[in-house]
Amino acid sequence: MLHGVRRAPVPVYLLETSHPVRGGRGRELRPGRLESAVDDLYRELILDAYKNPRNRGRLEEPDASYEDENPLCGDVIRMDLEIRNGVIEAAKFSGHGCAISQASADLILERVKGQPVEVVLSLSREDVFEELGVESLTVSRVKCAMLPLKVLKAAAYGMQPSLKPG
Amino acid sequence: MLHGVRRAPVPVYLLETSHPVRGGRGRELRPGRLESAVDDLYRELILDAYKNPRNRGRLEEPDASYEDENPLCGDVIRMDLEIRNGVIEAAKFSGHGCAISQASADLILERVKGQPVEVVLSLSREDVFEELGVESLTVSRVKCAMLPLKVLKAAAYGMQPSLKPG
Amino acid sequence: MTASLGRPVAAHLDTTTVREDFPILRRLAHGHRLVYLDSAATSQKPRQVLDALRSYYENSNANVHRGVYLLAEEATELYEAARVRVARFIGASSAEEVIFTRNATEAINLVAYTWGQETIGSGDTIAVSALEHHSNFVPWQVLAANRSAQVDVVDLTSEGTLDLDCLDRMLMEKRVRLVAIAGISNVMGTINPLSDIVDLAHGHGAMVLVDAAQMAPHMTMDVRRLDADFVAFTGHKMLAPMGIGVLWAREQLLQSMPPFLFGGEMIRRVTERETTWNDLPWKFEAGTPNVEGAIGLASAIDYLEQIGMKQIRAHEKALVAYALHRLADIPGASILGPRDPALRGGVIAFTVGDIHPHDLASILDRRHGVCIRAGHHCAQPLHERLGLSASARASFYLYNDFEDVDVLCDAIQTAKAVMG
Amino acid sequence: MTASLGRPVAAHLDTTTVREDFPILRRLAHGHRLVYLDSAATSQKPRQVLDALRSYYENSNANVHRGVYLLAEEATELYEAARVRVARFIGASSAEEVIFTRNATEAINLVAYTWGQETIGSGDTIAVSALEHHSNFVPWQVLAANRSAQVDVVDLTSEGTLDLDCLDRMLMEKRVRLVAIAGISNVMGTINPLSDIVDLAHGHGAMVLVDAAQMAPHMTMDVRRLDADFVAFTGHKMLAPMGIGVLWAREQLLQSMPPFLFGGEMIRRVTERETTWNDLPWKFEAGTPNVEGAIGLASAIDYLEQIGMKQIRAHEKALVAYALHRLADIPGASILGPRDPALRGGVIAFTVGDIHPHDLASILDRRHGVCIRAGHHCAQPLHERLGLSASARASFYLYNDFEDVDVLCDAIQTAKAVMG
Numbered sequence A, B: 001m002l003h004g005v006r007r008a009p010v011p012v013y014l015l016e017t018s019h020p021v022r023g024g025r026g027r028e029l030r031p032g033r034l035e036s037a038v039d040d041l042y043r044e045l046i047l048d049a050y051k052n053p054r055n056r057g058r059l060e061e062p063d064a065s066y067e068d069e070n071p072l073c074g075d076v077i078r079m080d081l082e083i084r085n086g087v088i089e090a091a092k093f094s095g096h097g098c099a100i101s102q103a104s105a106d107l108i109l110e111r112v113k114g115q116p117v118e119v120v121l122s123l124s125r126e127d128v129f130e131e132l133g134v135e136s137l138t139v140s141r142v143k144c145a146m147l148p149l150k151v152l153k154a155a156a157y158g159m160q161p162s163l164k165p166g
Numbered sequence C, D: 001m002t003a004s005l006g007r008p009v010a011a012h013l014d015t016t017t018v019r020e021d022f023p024i025l026r027r028l029a030h031g032h033r034l035v036y037l038d039s040a041a042t043s044q045k046p047r048q049v050l051d052a053l054r055s056y057y058e059n060s061n062a063n064v065h066r067g068v069y070l071l072a073e074e075a076t077e078l079y080e081a082a083r084v085r086v087a088r089f090i091g092a093s094s095a096e097e098v099i100f101t102r103n104a105t106e107a108i109n110l111v112a113y114t115w116g117q118e119t120i121g122s123g124d125t126i127a128v129s130a131l132e133h134h135s136n137f138v139p140w141q142v143l144a145a146n147r148s149a150q151v152d153v154v155d156l157t158s159e160g161t162l163d164l165d166c167l168d169r170m171l172m173e174k175r176v177r178l179v180a181i182a183g184i185s186n187v188m189g190t191i192n193p194l195s196d197i198v199d200l201a202h203g204h205g206a207m208v209l210v211d212a213a214q215m216a217p218h219m220t221m222d223v224r225r226l227d228a229d230f231v232a233f234t235g236h237k238m239l240a241p242m243g244i245g246v247l248w249a250r251e252q253l254l255q256s257m258p259p260f261l262f263g264g265e266m267i268r269r270v271t272e273r274e275t276t277w278n279d280l281p282w283k284f285e286a287g288t289p290n291v292e293g294a295i296g297l298a299s300a301i302d303y304l305e306q307i308g309m310k311q312i313r314a315h316e317k318a319l320v321a322y323a324l325h326r327l328a329d330i331p332g333a334s335i336l337g338p339r340d341p342a343l344r345g346g347v348i349a350f351t352v353g354d355i356h357p358h359d360l361a362s363i364l365d366r367r368h369g370v371c372i373r374a375g376h377h378c379a380q381p382l383h384e385r386l387g388l389s390a391s392a393r394a395s396f397y398l399y400n401d402f403e404d405v406d407v408l409c410d411a412i413q414t415a416k417a418v419m420g
C-alpha cells in the first residue's frame, strides 16, 4: 500500500483558485476590501504553529506519501501518513515554506490525526481558514495556505484509488 | 540615353518625410494646428490643375521615364521627359491618383518645362507647396503632393548618373 | 424610413445620453460638429472607461502576480477579474481560455506561430475568405510558405457574401487544416454564416479561426454556441484602450499548444538546463501584461452590456438601413456588399463616381467635420478582386445617430459639387 | 550619512514636489503612509502622464496611418512624434530605429524570432550572464534548442559583478554569435560594464543585445555611444503606462531582418500570391499599435528629462548608499550584490536571517505599508547559483525619499520581532 512520492497530475490548488465564470457578476473590487487595519495574519495562532510545530518530521514507513510544490514560490511540502483500518494513526509534514504554509500544514494534521481517511476528502478551503483563524486570504497567500491540504488530499487519494478527484 | 521605366531604389518621398531626430525638441502638437476653418486645399488652383491638366499624357520617345507608387494608397505616377542640350524640352505625366497628386504633377511640370535639368534637382518640398498654393499639408497628403517631384527627380537623376541623391 | 418621411428617430437606444459619455464628440473639427464614422478602424472611449484607467493608476497600480503587498494583490485581482469579465462576455467555459494579447493581429499570429507551426505540413491547405483583413491573411500566407503548404481563397458571390459551395469543394478536394474567416467583413460589412462554415469545416476535419475584430464590438457572441476553435478580437474597436486584444480557444486545445513568447510570467521553473511552462492562461502571456488594458476592456464590456448588445445591434442596423437608403438617392454613389441590412454589420464601403476616395475623405473632413476612411482598409486582395484600388468607408457605432447619416450625405453632395 | 548623523536630506532632487505629482502616493495601505519600494517591478505614474493619456482619448483618438481626416492626422502625428521623442531620449540616429513593442520581453522575443532564427545555427553559442531576467534568458534557451545551438552562462565574481575573464574565454573557445546581457541586474543591482562587454564581443564578431529594462528608467543611455546591436526596454518601469516597450537597433540591421508579426500596417502590398513589407519602423509593427502607450511613454520621458536623468541617478545612488548603510546595522540582514553604491542601480535584494521573504514582505506591508517584492524576481537561475529559493527586494525611484528607507528598516525590525 506504499505510494511513492509523486507529483500531482492536476494541481488541486488550481482548481480551488480558478476563476469561476458562470453565476453572478464576479467579485467587484471594493477599495479597501483587501486591507486590514490590524494584522490578522501574523498572530499568535499561526506564529505558534509555525514556531512550535507538533507534526513536523518524517515517518519511517509511511503507508502513503505525497509531495508537491507551490509554483508561485517554489516551496515544497511533503506529507507522510500511517493508516490503520482506514484511520490516520500518524501523520507528519516536511519541506520548506513560509509561516502560512507551515502553520497550515501543522494545524491541518492536528485536525485529521486519529480521524478516518474520508475526513480528509471532505476538508475545504473554509476548514483551512478556520484552522488558521482567518476570515479570508489574498490571492497569493491563499496558495500558501492551501498547499498542505492539497498535498494531504493527494496522499489520501493515493490510499483510495477509486476516490479520484472529480 | 533612354532610361526604361523602373522603380526607385530609395523612395525619395520617404527621405523627405522621415522624422528628423537631431536638433530641437521636435514639433509639439498644438491643438488645432492641423485645423483650418476654411478649406484651403480643395480650391481653385488645385482643382483647376486637376480638372484641366496641361501636361497630362505620354511622350512618344522620351529621353527619360520614371514611375513610382505612393505606398499609402497604391497610386502611381509616371513622368516622361524629352531633353535637348540639358534642357527639358517636353514633359508629360500619366498614372492615377487623387487631386492633390495630379495637380502637383501638372503644376510642377509647368514649372520645369523649358528649364535646365539641374533645376529639377534643386526643387524642394517648399517649391511644391508654393506651386499648390498651400502653406502646409498634413502627413498623409504631403505624400500625395510629393510623389510627382520624387518621380521627376528620379527621372532627372537617370539623365545624370553622376548626380545620385546624397 | 424614407427621406420623404424625414429622419427616423433612434428607437433602440438613447443616443443623446450615450453621446454625453464620449468627451471627444464635443470637439469641433474644422469648425464643425464632429461626425465620427470610422469606428471600424477604432472606437471612441466613454468617460467610464477613462475613469477606470485613471482610478487604476491612482489607486492600485503594481505589477501583477507574485507580489504579496496590498497594491500587487489589488492589481492582480483587477487583472484576473477583467479576464473573468471577458470570459463571461463571450460565453467562455472558464477564464483560463481567455488569453490577453496586444490586439487581434497578435492573437492570430500567436495561433500561426504555435498551433500553425506544429500542425500545418507540406501539402496542407489553409482556407481564407476573399474578404479577409490583412491580419487574417498575411500570417497564413507566410505560414503556408514556410511549411510548403498553400493558402486557398474562398470566393464571394456577386452579392458579396461567402460562396459556401466554393468552400465545400475546397474542403472536399484539398487537405484543409484550417478555415480562417472574419465574423464580419470590415469592408463589405458582410456578416458571414459562421455556423454553416463551422459545420462544413468540422465535417471535413478542418479547424476554424474566427477573426471577430468587427463582430465582438457589435453583436452578442457566444464562443461555445459558435463552436469555432479559435476566436480573436481587439479591445480598441469596442470602447477599450489601445494595446489589448483577446485570443479565445478551448482549454484542451490551448493546453496542447506550445508557448509563443518566452520570458517572465509564462514560466513554471527556469533552470540553466531547461524550462517548464506556467499553467493557462499565463503560459501565453510573457512579460508584464497590459493590466491597464485588461481593466479598460472589462470596463468597456460593462458599458456595452449596460446599453445591451442587442440594442446596439438593432441601432446599427437601423442606421445602416437609413444610410443605404439615403446613399441610394445620390447619383454616382455605389455601395459594396449586400443590400440587405440584416446581412451586414455597421460598415458601408462605397465609391462616388470617379472621385478619388482620398479626395472624398478630405473634403468630407474639411468641409463638414465628417471622419470616414479611404483606401483599401487593409483588405487589398478584396479590392483587387473588386477591381478597385481604394474605396471610401463609413462605419457606425452606438454613439452615431441619424443626423450623422444626414451630414454624411450632405457632405458627399458637397464633394460632388467641388470635384464635379 | 550615518545613522548617528541622522537621516540625510535629498540633495539631488526635491522629493516633496516630485511626490505631489504621483497621486497614488497619497493613499494609505493598511492605515499607513504608502512606502512604495517596488519600482523595479513597475513604476508609479505621475499625473502629467495620466493627463496626456486622457487628453489623447478626449481630443485626438483615431487609428493611425492611412487616415486623412483631422483626428487620424493628429493621432498619427502624436504617435510618430512619440517615436521621435524616444529616439532622442536614447540617442538613436533616426526615429526609424525605434520599434514600439508591448514590453521588453516582446522586444527580445522579436529579435530571437527574426534575427535569431536566421542567424543562429547548429553549434553556435549564445552567451548570457548568470544574472539575467527570464525574459532575457528563456527566449535564447528556446532558440538554442530549436537551432541545435547552446546557451552558455557567464559566471559572476564573488562581488556579484560579471566575470569578464569567463566571457573572454567563452568568446575565444566557442562560436559565440550573441551576448545577451542586462544593463542593470534587477536582483543584484549590478551595473554591468557594457562598453567592455561590447568591445570584447565585437572583437570576436559576436553581436550584443542589451536588456535595458532596469537601465533606461534610471540613467542616461546613449545607444550610439553604447554601440550595442540591440537594446530593449519597457515603458511601465519608467513612468509610462503598461503595454508599451521599445526595441532599438541600427537601421541597416533592422532592414536586414525579416518581419516578426504579420498583418495590417506592416505590409507594403498584399496580393493573393505574395506580400511585400512596409518600410521601417512599421515593418515590425503589425496591427493597430498602442498609440496611447507611445504617447504616454513620450510624456513620461518629458517628465524624466525635466527632472534630469543625472539628478535621478544621483538621488538613487544616495538612497542606496543610505539603505546599504542602515541595513548593515540590522543583525541577520544580508545583502546580495556589490557593496559599492557606484556599482549598482536603485535595487537592493536581501534576506533577513531565516525569515521567509514572503513572510517578510507580508509583514512589512501589513504592519508598515511598505511594498517590497519577495521571490526569485524572474531570475531563478541566479537564485539557484546563490543557493537561495527566494529573496526580498526593495527598489527605489525618483519619488522615494530617505524616510522611506527608515520606514523600511523599522519594518524589518518589526518583522524580526514578530518572527523571532
Ligand SMILES: Cc1ncc(COP(=O)(O)O)c(C=O)c1O
Binding pocket: C264, C286, C287, C288, C289, D040, D041, D103, D104, D105, D106, D133, D135, D136, D182, D184, D185, D186, D211, D213, D214, D234, D236, D378
Ligand atoms: C532586467 C529585466 N529585464 C526584462 C524585464 C521584463 O520587462 P517586461 O516584463 O516589461 O517585458 C524586467 C522586468 O520585469 C527586468 O527587470
Ligand SMILES: Cc1ncc(COP(=O)(O)O)c(C=O)c1O
Binding pocket: C040, C041, C103, C104, C105, C106, C133, C135, C136, C182, C184, C185, C186, C211, C213, C214, C234, C236, C378, D264, D286, D287, D288, D289
Ligand atoms: C476584420 C478585422 N480583422 C482584424 C483587424 C485587426 O485588428 P488590430 O489592428 O486591432 O489587430 C481589424 C481591424 O483593423 C479588422 O477590421
Ligand code: FES
Binding pocket: A070, A073, A074, A075, A097, A098, A099, A100, A101, A143, A144, A147, D358
Ligand atoms: S511563500 Fe512559499 S508557501 Fe508561502
Ligand code: FES
Binding pocket: B070, B073, B074, B075, B097, B098, B099, B100, B101, B143, B144, B145, B147, C358
Ligand atoms: S491618395 Fe494616392 S496619391 Fe493621393
